[in-house]
Amino acid sequence: MPSTSMPPAEPLLPGWYTLGDQPQLIGSRCAGCGSHYFPRLAAGCRNPDCTDSRLEDVPLSRSGQLWSFTTASYQPPAPYLAAEPFVPFALAAVELEQERMIVLGQVAAGMSVEQLRIGMAMELVLEPVPAENEPAGRLLWKWRPAGAAP
Numbered sequence: 056m057p058s059t060s061m062p063p064a065e066p067l068l069p070g071w072y073t074l075g076d077q078p079q080l081i082g083s084r085c086a087g088c089g090s091h092y093f094p095r096l097a098a099g100c101r102n103p104d105c106t107d108s109r110l111e112d113v114p115l116s117r118s119g120q121l122w123s124f125t126t127a128s129y130q131p132p133a134p135y136l137a138a139e140p141f142v143p144f145a146l147a148a149v150e151l152e153q154e155r156m157i158v159l160g161q162v163a164a165g166m167s168v169e170q171l172r173i174g175m176a177m178e179l180v181l182e183p184v185p186a187e188n189e190p191a192g193r194l195l196w197k198w199r200p201a202g203a204a205p
């Protein structure tokens with residue numbers, strides 16, 4: 056675990072991701088067939104060929120390949136958080152490195168779709184909710200091109 060001198064900020068969505076320098080989304084893994092899910096499932100595997108009901112919480116890959124992206128030009132539903140008043144932002148669909156599942160998320164602040172390319176390496180980062188929004192300072196997951204400056 057990385058050491059920090061300050062207590063970590065509170066997550067916007069507790070239980071959805073780990074905190075720290077190397078954050079990971081928390082998904083569900085079926086103990087029967089091994090399928091992964093995000094967000095976590097409350098009960099029951101969705102695999103129609105699987106009857107197992109044992110789900111465990113597992114940290115998901117924090118890196119992957121950009122599978123698709125778009126500019127969101129309208130207010131997205133929860134849990135996605137957009138600036139108020141609304142300004143368009145980039146949304147990324149990333150195929151997780153290990154699980155090969157697609158996870159949607161906003162693209163890190165300051166990045167536009169012009170900087171994105173299908174297939175590029177992406178990494179999970181946490182960004183605080185901007186000061187002009189509520190609840191300011193809470194951490195939300197975002198996708199950022201791997202190695203891009205914060």
Ligand SMILES: [Zn+2]
Binds near residue numbers: 085087090100
């Ligand atoms: Zn299953």
